[in-house]
Amino acid sequence: MEQDIKVIICEFVDHLLPDLTPYEASLYLYLLRNSVLHNGSPEIRVGKRTMAVGYGTGSRGVKTNYAHITKIIKGLEAKECIRIGDTNREGTLYIINLPRDIPIVAEKIAGFAAQDQEEDYFTDPEKRRIVFERDKWICQYCGEGVTTKNITIDHYIPQKDGGGHNKENLRTSCLVCNGIKSGKPYEEAAPLLLKSIQERKARSQS
Ligand SMILES: [Zn+2]
Known part of the structure; x- marks a missing residue:
């Protein structure tokens, strides 16, 4: 009860x-x-x-x-x-x-359930692939190409802030960028991502 x-x-x-x-x-x-x-x-x-x-x-x-x-x-x-x-x-x-x-109420609950079902592009490997293809296997944060070894999917709006597994909220991301962006809203992560990208560039040039 x-x-x-x-x-x-x-x-x-x-x-x-x-x-x-x-x-x-x-x-x-x-x-x-x-x-x-x-x-x-x-x-x-x-x-x-x-x-x-x-x-x-x-x-x-x-x-x-x-x-x-x-x-x-x-x-x-x-x-x-x-x-x-x-x-x-x-x-x-x-x-x-x-x-x-x-x-x-029943209508709203049914609506949410239907939305959840059709929009999970995160859990299902086949559907993850659709996100990767859409993003042309390029990290959406640093612009570098990714391989099967360092490819991840990031939730643009973090899950803890209500971001879902729907296609629109998912971004192909390299392991490094995802580690920085993970759990943060984009505005908060952006300066950290930029710093990391600059460091990586400097390292590859030296
Ligand atoms: Zn990246």
């Missing part, structure tokens, strides 16, 4: 939060906490009065009114975050969708 909560929170923040108003986001969390996170059930029956007390009492003690709560609920329903069931004396039934089951 702990792992589940981590996934739920990450998917909520990464993919759902950008599409919700702040009011919708907090009401969704309130409903989620009192349904799925409470007893594992996606259903919760609650009256708007209870909801207004639990969710809408601000720091000044002002209670959110029913009309406002109703508007937020309708917003969440329109975005398919919740479904609204019947109403009886104990309140209204709400069915809470987990972030990944909400269409706008």
Whole structure:
């Protein structure tokens, strides 16, 4: 369950939060906490009065009114975050969708997965070759030709900064330049690369 909560929170923040108003986001969390996170059930029956007390009492003690709560609920329903069931004396039934089951979120997750799959030019040797061919077997930093002995692939935007294995982010690089550039953004590595290139030139001329 702990792992589940981590996934739920990450998917909520990464993919759902950008599409919700702040009011919708907090009401969704309130409903989620009192349904799925409470007893594992996606259903919760609650009256708007209870909801207004639990969710809408601000720091000044002002209670959110029913009309406002109703508007937020309708917003969440329109975005398919919740479904609204019947109403009886104990309140209204709400069915809470987990972030990944909400269409706008599911679409984004599927999009990312597809992108990851088709764009890995780093791990697959056949695809690495496509990068080498594109760069004509020339180190993209020092301009020297490379051989199978000293050829490497550099992530132009470092992996730790979110740079991916897609073709656009990969550069053919010689071992020396990659050692300098590795893990750094280009702006940071550029003066070091230049220094190294000058040293190598000086050495070959002497
Ligand atoms: Zn190089």
